[in-house]
Amino acid sequence: MRQPIKLLIVDDESRFLSTIASRLRLRGFDVRTAVNGFDALELARKEPFALALIDLKMPGLDGGQVLAQLKAEHRFIEAIILTGHGTLDSVVELSKVGAFTCLPKPFELEKLLVVLQQAYVVRMKKKFAGDPDLVDRIEGIACGDDPRRVLEQLSLLDVEP
Amino acid sequence: MKEKESPKDKPAKDKPAADKPAAEKPGAATASLRHYRELLWHTLVRQTLLYFLPLLLLAAFFHVQYRSMIRESHRAHLTVIAEQQATTLDLFLRERLVNLANLIDDPQFESHEMSEVYLQQVLSRLRQTSPAFVDVGVVDDEGELVAYAGPVDFRSPVNYGKEPWFQRVREGEQTLVTDIYLGFRSEPHFTLAVKRERERGMRVVRSALLPEQLLALLETLEGAQEVNAAVVNAHGVFQVVTERVGTPLGETSSVPPREPNRGFVEVPGVPGAGGWAYAWLSETPWALVVHERPREGSSAVLSPQNWLLGVTVLFFLGMGLVIFVRARQLVGKQLAAEQHEAELSGQLVHAAKLASVGELAAGIAHEINNPLAIIAEEVGMLKDTMNPEFGDTFDRDELAERLDIIHEAVFRCRDITRKLLTFVRQTDIKIDNHEVEGILDDVIGGMLSKELLLGNVDIIKDYDPEPRPVQTDRNQLVQVFLNLIKNAVDAMPTGGTLTVRTKHGPEGVTVSVRDTGTGMTEDQMKRAFHPFFTTKPPGKGTGLGLSVSASILKNFGGNMYVESAPGKGSTFTVELPYEISA
Numbered sequence: 001m002r003q004p005i006k007l008l009i010v011d012d013e014s015r016f017l018s019t020i021a022s023r024l025r026l027r028g029f030d031v032r033t034a035v036n037g038f039d040a041l042e043l044a045r046k047e048p049f050a051l052a053l054i055d056l057k058m059p060g061l062d063g064g065q066v067l068a069q070l071k072a073e074h075r076f077i078e079a080i081i082l083t084g085h086g087t088l089d090s091v092v093e094l095s096k097v098g099a100f101t102c103l104p105k106p107f108e109l110e111k112l113l114v115v116l117q118q119a120y121v122v123r124m125k126k127k128f129a130g131d132p133d134l135v136d137r138i139e140g141i142a143c144g145d146d147p148r149r150v151l152e153q154l155s156l157l158d159v160e161p
Numbered sequence: 162m163k164e165k166e167s168p169k170d171k172p173a174k175d176k177p178a179a180d181k182p183a184a185e186k187p188g189a190a191t192a193s194l195r196h197y198r199e200l201l202w203h204t205l206v207r208q209t210l211l212y213f214l215p216l217l218l219l220a221a222f223f224h225v226q227y228r229s230m231i232r233e234s235h236r237a238h239l240t241v242i243a244e245q246q247a248t249t250l251d252l253f254l255r256e257r258l259v260n261l262a263n264l265i266d267d268p269q270f271e272s273h274e275m276s277e278v279y280l281q282q283v284l285s286r287l288r289q290t291s292p293a294f295v296d297v298g299v300v301d302d303e304g305e306l307v308a309y310a311g312p313v314d315f316r317s318p319v320n321y322g323k324e325p326w327f328q329r330v331r332e333g334e335q336t337l338v339t340d341i342y343l344g345f346r347s348e349p350h351f352t353l354a355v356k357r358e359r360e361r362g363m364r365v366v367r368s369a370l371l372p373e374q375l376l377a378l379l380e381t382l383e384g385a386q387e388v389n390a391a392v393v394n395a396h397g398v399f400q401v402v403t404e405r406v407g408t409p410l411g412e413t414s415s416v417p418p419r420e421p422n423r424g425f426v427e428v429p430g431v432p433g434a435g436g437w438a439y440a441w442l443s444e445t446p447w448a449l450v451v452h453e454r455p456r457e458g459s460s461a462v463l464s465p466q467n468w469l470l471g472v473t474v475l476f477f478l479g480m481g482l483v484i485f486v487r488a489r490q491l492v493g494k495q496l497a498a499e500q501h502e503a504e505l506s507g508q509l510v511h512a513a514k515l516a517s518v519g520e521l522a523a524g525i526a527h528e529i530n531n532p533l534a535i536i537a538e539e540v541g542m543l544k545d546t547m548n549p550e551f552g553d554t555f556d557r558d559e560l561a562e563r564l565d566i567i568h569e570a571v572f573r574c575r576d577i578t579r580k581l582l583t584f585v586r587q588t589d590i591k592i593d594n595h596e597v598e599g600i601l602d603d604v605i606g607g608m609l610s611k612e613l614l615l616g617n618v619d620i621i622k623d624y625d626p627e628p629r630p631v632q633t634d635r636n637q638l639v640q641v642f643l644n645l646i647k648n649a650v651d652a653m654p655t656g657g658t659l660t661v662r663t664k665h666g667p668e669g670v671t672v673s674v675r676d677t678g679t680g681m682t683e684d685q686m687k688r689a690f691h692p693f694f695t696t697k698p699p700g701k702g703t704g705l706g707l708s709v710s711a712s713i714l715k716n717f718g719g720n721m722y723v724e725s726a727p728g729k730g731s732t733f734t735v736e737l738p739y740e741i742s743a
């Protein structure tokens with residue numbers, strides 16, 4: 001049975017958070033939200049997330065710290081950093097910490113979907129790296145040009161080993 | 162550790178020239194005139210002391226020396242004249258005595274001495290030798306004039322026995338020149354006498370000389386035109402003297418000292434050489450006294466010394482003029498340099514401001530993206546609700562709600578841009594009364610509110626309960642506090658506590674900004690206020706903020722200093738007077 005892809009979004013702007021979450025739910029994601037880093041980490045410990053969207057500038061724990069912690073606690077989660085500014089330095093820094101990529105705000109939702117797809121493919125390939133046949137199938141599916149379809153198909157394969 | 166630092170060489174009267182001072186031209190004009198005069202005065206005094214005065218002293222010294230030398234040489238000259246005349250006189254007297262000696266030693270004299278005729282011949286021969294001889298007479302050992310040839314008509318026999326000169330001769334002097342006296346005649350004369358001892362007794366040949374002869378002699382000598390010469394005896398009685406000075410037998414006050422036997426006597430108040438020269442004769446105790454003859458007319462005024470003095474004075478006047486002109490030039494240059502410096506500092510302030518604007522703008526741009534993202538999502542969501550794929554859940558209430566949110570977000574953007582624009586827009590200085598607490602609140606609660614929030618910085622405000630307004634330009638003070646608080650936040654990258662304290666004293670207000678950040682070393686504190694000094698990585702800080710803030714404060718008559726220790730945080734303190742006292 002198909003399970004929607006679990007997505008965690010962390011942002012201190014609560015209005016933005018709720019609206020983007022609604023929109024992503026319409027598109028088939030299982031979205032959980034948190035307004036600060038601590039709550040986000042708590043949620044992640046309770047349920048397994050495949051993907052995360054993390055706002056960079058937050059009071060308390062900032063996005064980079066949340067990212068590092070998530071990557072440490074969860075092996076196959078892929079995180080995308082949302083940022084109001086994107087200097088080259090910060091992108092490189094964050095990649096070193098484990099971000100899949102950085103996406104500047106505001107963004108086109110379509111663009112976000114493409115990025116989510118790419119991140120999910122990477123997750124799948126890492127998670128099932130030990131099964132070359134499966135990896136081939138993943139790559140085949142990944143060539144599709146509709147991100148939602150690709151994600152849908154890939155999620156069918158995402159079962160716990 | 163406490164370090165007090167503020168830029169030292171800024172002229173107190175300048176405001177940043179890039180920002181035009183709006184309403185203070187009249188005050189500034191008189192202030193700058195006063196400044197110009199002060200500067201001119203100081204420069205003149207300095208130049209005068211340095212160049213003029215030593216030269217003047219030197220010139221005066223040389224001048225005095227020169228005059229003294231001239232005087233010395235003048236006196237020496239007079240003394241030489243006195244000597245020459247004395248020597249000439251000595252020679253003359255000696256020759257005359259020799260004449261008389263020859264006469265008495267002549268073998269013919271023995272036999273003919275009583276003969277008037279013989280004596281007449283003798284006299285004419287004597288007079289041929291020198292017209293000074295007036296007469297000649299023979300005197301025996303009793304003092305009787307036994308023979309005589311000459312102009313005087315002695316009515317009765319003459320006896321010189323009681324005359325002092327005869328007594329001196331009798332007592333032993335072989336030759337004698339007497340002082341001037343009247344004797345048996347009516348006019349002053351003096352006597353030359355030569356004595357010889359014969360078997361029959363002493364014989365004295367005597368001859369009278371008139372002082373006029375000697376005077377004539379003196380006046381033919383070289384240098385006689387410059388002087389008034391006189392011959393005086395040891396008691397100051399004129400023997401031979403020119404009419405201009407006195408008469409024979411008259412007394413003079415100019416009695417020369419016996420030692421040395423020639424020299425110069427200073428008499429205070431006498432013009433020219435300032436005294437008279439003398440020389441003693443050796444034949445008889447007479448001294449030749451030589452006074453300078455005063456020159457007629459204006460030649461004294463045009464003397465070399467006075468001419469030199471005149472030229473020197475003109476020279477110094479010229480020099481004074483040059484110094485004055487030069488001083489004005491120097492002052493002009495200095496004022497221009499000060500002006501230039503003021504302009505540069507104004508530009509520096511402006512540059513620093515632009516740099517802060519740049520930093521501020523970056524933060525603000527980031528901030529704006531958040532409300533923009535909200536708008537994007539709300540709009541996207543509304544479109545989603547109209548999308549059949551998602552169920553077409555379009556709902557008027559939801560539309561209204563989301564439109565409100567969009568509206569709110571739009572004005573949030575406006576507030577954010579406004580923060581920047583108010584800071585950027587104004588370039589004119591406007592002095593007014595402001596409370597520093599209000600400005601601090603604006604910076605903390607408005608401009609840097611997001612930074613403080615994101616930086617995990619706790620804010621403690623400790624304001625004085627009784628604030629008083631301060632005379633200042635609001636924008637510049639905003640720049641100062643913005644700079645200090647931003648620095649504080651930057652010093653606490655992992656968060657910390659920012660304490661802002663204000664305290665109002667009798668003269669002004671003290672504002673302190675304390676952070677619990679990295680702190681500064683002794684060396685860093687020393688250089689903190691230097692332009693272009695920064696501890697931030699390249700591209701992050703311009704190093705202009707503190708130096709410009711400090712100069713802004715100085716222009717208001719205020720001050721800024723820092724206390725810090727590595728690891729313990731820093732406290733920057735600003736002192737601002739209530740009234741601008743620049």
